[in-house]
Amino acid sequence: MFVIQEGLIDIFQVNEDITIRNVEIFQNKMKTFLTDAKQFLLLDLEHVEYLNSSALGIIAHTAMQSKQLDKKFVVAGIHPSLEEIFIIVKFSSFMRLFPTVEEGMDYLTNDISN
Amino acid sequence: MEKEIYTKEDIYKAMKFTEELANEHDFSPNEVLKLQLVTEEACTNSHEYCEKMNYKSFSIKWAVTSKGIEILLRQKGSSFPLVQQHEINKGKRGRGIPLILNIMDEVWVKEDQDHIEFYMRKEKGV
Numbered sequence: 621m622f623v624i625q626e627g628l629i630d631i632f633q634v635n636e637d638i639t640i641r642n643v644e645i646f647q648n649k650m651k652t653f654l655t656d657a658k659q660f661l662l663l664d665l666e667h668v669e670y671l672n673s674s675a676l677g678i679i680a681h682t683a684m685q686s687k688q689l690d691k692k693f694v695v696a697g698i699h700p701s702l703e704e705i706f707i708i709v710k711f712s713s714f715m716r717l718f719p720t721v722e723e724g725m726d727y728l729t730n731d732i733s734n
Numbered sequence: 735m736e737k738e739i740y741t742k743e744d745i746y747k748a749m750k751f752t753e754e755l756a757n758e759h760d761f762s763p764n765e766v767l768k769l770q771l772v773t774e775e776a777c778t779n780s781h782e783y784c785e786k787m788n789y790k791s792f793s794i795k796w797a798v799t800s801k802g803i804e805i806l807l808r809q810k811g812s813s814f815p816l817v818q819q820h821e822i823n824k825g826k827r828g829r830g831i832p833l834i835l836n837i838m839d840e841v842w843v844k845e846d847q848d849h850i851e852f853y854m855r856k857e858k859g860v
Contacts, residue, residue, distance in 0.1 A: 639774060672778075677828075680825065
Protein backbone atom coordinates (compact mmCIF):
# COMPACT_ATOMS: atom_id res chain seq x y z
CA MET A 621 0.00 0.00 0.00
CA PHE A 622 1.50 3.32 -0.99
CA VAL A 623 0.63 6.88 -1.93
CA ILE A 624 1.71 8.61 -5.12
CA GLN A 625 0.97 12.04 -6.50
CA GLU A 626 -0.17 12.91 -9.97
CA GLY A 627 -0.30 16.63 -10.21
CA LEU A 628 -2.68 17.86 -7.56
CA ILE A 629 -4.19 14.40 -6.99
CA ASP A 630 -3.00 12.13 -4.19
CA ILE A 631 -3.54 8.46 -5.01
CA PHE A 632 -3.53 5.70 -2.40
CA GLN A 633 -2.77 2.44 -4.20
CA VAL A 634 -3.87 -0.63 -2.31
CA ASN A 635 -2.17 -3.68 -3.79
CA GLU A 636 -3.55 -6.43 -1.56
CA ASP A 637 -6.86 -7.71 -0.22
CA ILE A 638 -7.82 -6.30 3.18
CA THR A 639 -8.65 -8.95 5.78
CA ILE A 640 -8.46 -9.34 9.55
CA ARG A 641 -4.70 -9.83 9.06
CA ASN A 642 -3.88 -6.37 7.67
CA VAL A 643 -6.91 -4.14 8.34
CA GLU A 644 -5.13 -2.23 11.12
CA ILE A 645 -2.32 -1.32 8.72
CA PHE A 646 -4.93 -0.21 6.18
CA GLN A 647 -6.63 1.96 8.81
CA ASN A 648 -3.39 3.69 9.79
CA LYS A 649 -2.40 4.31 6.19
CA MET A 650 -5.84 5.70 5.27
CA LYS A 651 -5.72 8.06 8.24
CA THR A 652 -2.31 9.36 7.13
CA PHE A 653 -3.51 9.58 3.51
CA LEU A 654 -6.49 11.71 4.50
CA THR A 655 -4.42 13.97 6.76
CA ASP A 656 -1.49 14.45 4.37
CA ALA A 657 -3.39 14.79 1.07
CA LYS A 658 -3.94 18.37 0.01
CA GLN A 659 -7.38 18.43 -1.58
CA PHE A 660 -7.99 15.68 -4.15
CA LEU A 661 -7.84 12.06 -3.03
CA LEU A 662 -8.24 8.89 -5.05
CA LEU A 663 -8.37 5.45 -3.44
CA ASP A 664 -7.13 2.98 -6.07
CA LEU A 665 -8.62 -0.50 -5.57
CA GLU A 666 -7.56 -1.88 -8.97
CA HIS A 667 -5.60 -4.73 -7.35
CA VAL A 668 -8.15 -5.50 -4.64
CA GLU A 669 -10.75 -8.27 -4.87
CA TYR A 670 -11.68 -8.51 -1.20
CA LEU A 671 -12.45 -6.03 1.59
CA ASN A 672 -13.79 -7.05 4.98
CA SER A 673 -16.47 -4.97 6.69
CA SER A 674 -13.91 -3.12 8.83
CA ALA A 675 -12.18 -1.96 5.64
CA LEU A 676 -15.55 -0.83 4.30
CA GLY A 677 -16.07 1.13 7.51
CA ILE A 678 -12.67 2.78 7.13
CA ILE A 679 -13.54 3.83 3.57
CA ALA A 680 -16.93 5.19 4.70
CA HIS A 681 -15.29 7.12 7.54
CA THR A 682 -12.70 8.57 5.16
CA ALA A 683 -15.45 9.68 2.78
CA MET A 684 -17.31 11.46 5.58
CA GLN A 685 -14.18 12.98 7.09
CA SER A 686 -12.97 14.29 3.74
CA LYS A 687 -16.23 16.21 3.33
CA GLN A 688 -15.72 17.80 6.73
CA LEU A 689 -12.18 18.75 5.73
CA ASP A 690 -13.39 20.14 2.40
CA LYS A 691 -11.40 17.57 0.45
CA LYS A 692 -12.61 15.62 -2.58
CA PHE A 693 -12.42 11.83 -2.13
CA VAL A 694 -13.23 9.20 -4.77
CA VAL A 695 -12.83 5.44 -4.98
CA ALA A 696 -11.74 3.96 -8.30
CA GLY A 697 -10.67 0.71 -9.95
CA ILE A 698 -13.53 -1.23 -8.41
CA HIS A 699 -13.38 -4.96 -9.15
CA PRO A 700 -16.75 -6.56 -10.12
CA SER A 701 -16.77 -8.64 -6.92
CA LEU A 702 -16.42 -5.47 -4.86
CA GLU A 703 -19.02 -3.66 -6.91
CA GLU A 704 -21.69 -6.05 -5.58
CA ILE A 705 -20.53 -5.46 -2.02
CA PHE A 706 -20.54 -1.68 -2.53
CA ILE A 707 -24.14 -1.95 -3.78
CA ILE A 708 -25.17 -3.88 -0.66
CA VAL A 709 -23.66 -1.23 1.63
CA LYS A 710 -25.00 1.61 -0.56
CA PHE A 711 -21.68 3.43 -0.88
CA SER A 712 -22.72 5.23 -4.07
CA SER A 713 -25.26 7.21 -2.04
CA PHE A 714 -22.51 9.15 -0.24
CA MET A 715 -19.28 8.79 -2.20
CA ARG A 716 -18.16 8.86 -5.83
CA LEU A 717 -17.21 5.46 -7.22
CA PHE A 718 -15.54 4.74 -10.56
CA PRO A 719 -14.90 1.39 -12.29
CA THR A 720 -11.49 2.52 -13.53
CA VAL A 721 -8.73 4.72 -12.13
CA GLU A 722 -8.75 6.67 -15.41
CA GLU A 723 -12.40 7.68 -14.89
CA GLY A 724 -11.69 8.68 -11.31
CA MET A 725 -8.73 10.78 -12.39
CA ASP A 726 -10.78 12.44 -15.16
CA TYR A 727 -13.48 13.37 -12.66
CA LEU A 728 -11.01 14.94 -10.24
CA THR A 729 -9.08 16.63 -13.05
CA ASN A 730 -12.31 18.26 -14.25
CA ASP A 731 -12.93 19.44 -10.74
CA ILE A 732 -9.45 20.97 -10.57
CA SER A 733 -10.02 22.80 -13.86
CA ASN A 734 -13.35 24.27 -12.69
CA MET B 735 -15.25 -30.46 9.45
CA GLU B 736 -14.89 -28.41 12.61
CA LYS B 737 -12.38 -25.95 14.04
CA GLU B 738 -12.01 -24.21 17.37
CA ILE B 739 -11.30 -20.50 17.03
CA TYR B 740 -9.12 -18.76 19.61
CA THR B 741 -7.32 -15.96 17.77
CA LYS B 742 -7.58 -13.65 14.77
CA GLU B 743 -5.12 -15.89 12.95
CA ASP B 744 -7.54 -18.80 13.49
CA ILE B 745 -10.24 -16.66 11.84
CA TYR B 746 -7.97 -16.16 8.84
CA LYS B 747 -7.39 -19.92 8.65
CA ALA B 748 -11.16 -20.50 8.81
CA MET B 749 -11.63 -18.10 5.87
CA LYS B 750 -9.02 -19.99 3.89
CA PHE B 751 -10.70 -23.29 4.71
CA THR B 752 -14.02 -21.92 3.42
CA GLU B 753 -12.21 -20.83 0.24
CA GLU B 754 -10.69 -24.29 -0.22
CA LEU B 755 -14.01 -26.05 0.40
CA ALA B 756 -15.98 -23.78 -1.92
CA ASN B 757 -13.38 -24.19 -4.68
CA GLU B 758 -13.42 -27.99 -4.27
CA HIS B 759 -17.19 -27.94 -4.77
CA ASP B 760 -17.09 -25.72 -7.85
CA PHE B 761 -18.57 -22.53 -6.47
CA SER B 762 -17.82 -19.59 -8.79
CA PRO B 763 -14.87 -17.30 -7.96
CA ASN B 764 -17.31 -14.57 -6.97
CA GLU B 765 -19.24 -16.93 -4.67
CA VAL B 766 -15.96 -18.11 -3.12
CA LEU B 767 -15.02 -14.52 -2.23
CA LYS B 768 -18.45 -13.90 -0.69
CA LEU B 769 -18.25 -17.12 1.33
CA GLN B 770 -14.86 -16.08 2.66
CA LEU B 771 -16.34 -12.72 3.59
CA VAL B 772 -19.29 -14.16 5.53
CA THR B 773 -16.91 -16.54 7.32
CA GLU B 774 -14.69 -13.65 8.35
CA GLU B 775 -17.63 -11.47 9.42
CA ALA B 776 -19.38 -14.16 11.45
CA CYS B 777 -16.13 -15.24 13.10
CA THR B 778 -15.09 -11.67 13.86
CA ASN B 779 -18.43 -10.98 15.56
CA SER B 780 -18.09 -14.15 17.65
CA HIS B 781 -14.46 -13.38 18.50
CA GLU B 782 -15.32 -9.86 19.63
CA TYR B 783 -18.13 -11.21 21.79
CA CYS B 784 -15.82 -13.85 23.32
CA GLU B 785 -13.22 -11.18 24.13
CA LYS B 786 -15.84 -8.95 25.73
CA MET B 787 -17.23 -11.81 27.85
CA ASN B 788 -13.84 -13.41 28.53
CA TYR B 789 -14.72 -16.67 26.80
CA LYS B 790 -11.77 -18.67 25.48
CA SER B 791 -13.04 -19.69 22.08
CA PHE B 792 -15.93 -20.59 19.80
CA SER B 793 -16.35 -23.34 17.23
CA ILE B 794 -17.08 -23.30 13.52
CA LYS B 795 -18.36 -26.23 11.52
CA TRP B 796 -18.75 -26.71 7.76
CA ALA B 797 -20.88 -29.08 5.72
CA VAL B 798 -21.53 -29.38 2.00
CA THR B 799 -24.91 -30.85 1.17
CA SER B 800 -27.37 -30.78 -1.69
CA LYS B 801 -28.54 -27.48 -0.18
CA GLY B 802 -25.11 -25.90 -0.61
CA ILE B 803 -22.40 -24.89 1.85
CA GLU B 804 -23.55 -24.71 5.44
CA ILE B 805 -21.53 -22.94 8.13
CA LEU B 806 -22.43 -23.17 11.80
CA LEU B 807 -20.81 -21.16 14.59
CA ARG B 808 -21.38 -22.15 18.18
CA GLN B 809 -20.41 -20.24 21.30
CA LYS B 810 -21.44 -19.45 24.83
CA GLY B 811 -23.85 -16.58 25.13
CA SER B 812 -27.34 -15.40 24.42
CA SER B 813 -29.19 -14.77 21.22
CA PHE B 814 -29.21 -11.52 19.29
CA PRO B 815 -31.57 -10.12 16.64
CA LEU B 816 -30.72 -10.49 12.96
CA VAL B 817 -31.48 -7.01 11.71
CA GLN B 818 -31.35 -6.04 8.07
CA GLN B 819 -30.22 -2.47 7.59
CA HIS B 820 -32.40 -0.26 5.45
CA GLU B 821 -30.90 3.12 6.32
CA ILE B 822 -27.60 4.10 4.80
CA ASN B 823 -24.76 3.31 7.18
CA LYS B 824 -22.08 6.00 6.95
CA GLY B 825 -20.32 4.88 10.12
CA LYS B 826 -17.29 2.74 10.84
CA ARG B 827 -19.10 -0.35 12.09
CA GLY B 828 -22.26 -2.39 11.72
CA ARG B 829 -22.01 -3.87 8.23
CA GLY B 830 -21.19 -7.48 9.11
CA ILE B 831 -24.68 -8.87 9.73
CA PRO B 832 -26.33 -6.94 6.84
CA LEU B 833 -23.65 -8.31 4.49
CA ILE B 834 -24.26 -11.86 5.72
CA LEU B 835 -28.05 -11.48 5.37
CA ASN B 836 -27.65 -10.19 1.82
CA ILE B 837 -25.15 -12.76 0.65
CA MET B 838 -26.46 -15.98 2.20
CA ASP B 839 -29.63 -17.83 1.23
CA GLU B 840 -30.51 -18.82 4.78
CA VAL B 841 -29.38 -17.38 8.13
CA TRP B 842 -30.65 -18.07 11.63
CA VAL B 843 -29.66 -17.76 15.26
CA LYS B 844 -30.80 -20.28 17.84
CA GLU B 845 -30.35 -20.30 21.59
CA ASP B 846 -29.53 -23.63 23.19
CA GLN B 847 -29.39 -23.33 27.00
CA ASP B 848 -26.28 -21.22 27.57
CA HIS B 849 -24.99 -21.45 23.99
CA ILE B 850 -26.00 -19.87 20.72
CA GLU B 851 -25.75 -21.29 17.24
CA PHE B 852 -25.36 -19.05 14.22
CA TYR B 853 -26.15 -20.79 10.93
CA MET B 854 -25.52 -19.64 7.35
CA ARG B 855 -26.19 -21.46 4.08
CA LYS B 856 -25.40 -20.63 0.48
CA GLU B 857 -26.61 -22.58 -2.54
CA LYS B 858 -24.35 -22.88 -5.52
CA GLY B 859 -25.17 -20.63 -8.48
CA VAL B 860 -27.98 -18.68 -6.83
